[in-house]
Structure formats: C-alpha cells, structure tokens
Amino acid sequence: DTGVSQDPRHKITKRGQNVTFRCDPISEHNRLYWYRQTLGQGPEFLTYFQNEAQLEKSRLLSDRFSAERPKGSFSTLEIQRTEQGDSAMYLCASSSRPFGGETQYFGPGTRLLVL
C-alpha cells in the first residue's frame, strides 16, 4: 500500500495528557498537511510543510499544538495538555506537483477522544 498512513487510528486519553500522532506521506510527495475535522463539519486546515519546512500554521493551532517533519519524510503532530475540545478527527494529506492541480491525498485519520 503506497497511500498516506496515519498512526494510531484511534486514541482515547484523559484531559491534561499529551498525545502524539504520526503521518507517513506518499513517498515522493514533498508537501504535507494536517487538518482537523469535528463532527458535522468539513476538515479545517491546521498546518503545512514543504519538505522539512513548516510554512504556515492556522490560528486554530494553539501553542499546545506542535508539528514537525524531520528530514522531510514522516510528520508528527503533538497536542500537549489535551482538552475536551481537542476531540476530533486529525487528518493528514500529502501532495506534489506537477499534475492534477496539486491534488491532496488523505490518510485514514486519527480519531481522538479526550475524556
């Protein structure tokens, strides 16, 4: 399977705990995105990497959130001191030029539940 993979698929944690999610993009893709999707809504952009450089962060990404993409390969998204409002699906996507309008291909997502 050469698609985008995410780990874990599900995470249940208690309020105040830290959690970390991993995303492995399609191997030749140099751009990687994180989105958050809450119930009944479309995904919302969180942050974006081109290779290892984090080029933009949404205002949704509070200082409790941090994302990295060392060596421009996999990426991690960490949430510190989780709150119940962080409960959502966290989606990772990757893309590259030159074809198809820079289509983003998504992984299966990580469902986070904060108790």
Place this chain on the structure above:
Amino acid sequence: AQKITQTQPGMFVQEKEAVTLDCTYDTSDPSYGLFWYKQPSSGEMIFLIYQGSYDQQNATEGRYSLNFQKARKSANLVISASQLGDSAMYFCAMREGRGSGGSNYKLTFGKGTLLTVNP
C-alpha cells in the same frame, strides 16, 4: 463569508439514477482549483475529481463529472448511475492561488452533503 457553500445537508437517490450535489464558491483570485472528496463512514477522505479555474472543459472521472459554471461560481458534482457504495459524505473544497514558491496550497472545505443511495 463562506468560501465554500454546500446547501444540501442530505440527499437521497435511487440506485442506478443520477444525482447532482451542489457547491458554490467565493474567491477573488483568478487562479484556483476545485476538488470533490468522498468520505465514507470509515473516515478516510477519497479524492474524486478536480477542476482548475482555467480549464475549458468540465472535468470527468468515470461516473463522476463536475458541472463547472465559472460565472455563477458553481462546481456541482454529478454522479451517474448511483451505486449503493456511493452512500457517504461528499465534500467540495477549493485551493486559491497558484501555490507557487512557498505559497500555501491549503484546501478550504464546505460542510458536506450526506448522500444516501436507496436500493
């Protein structure tokens, strides 16, 4: 103002019939891209079809076609010969700008339409 508007929270269609899912968008950028994704209950977002703002022809991918009306800023998805497996949430999304250099390629999504295909 909403950048992507999907006015149909839910749609029903009979198996083997065609269905149109509506999407209107708002941008002042002359260069943009429009995407449709399918999200089954499992949660994964599956890319269906893409239309660029400068494309002269409407995009088609198998049973999916995009009815692109630039002046009306609409990009409706048409699914022909619906199948039971088409039951899912469908999201319209837009990328603004060419995204050249270090520009952001982020997608802005609508709220989605839940399609139910009846046997």
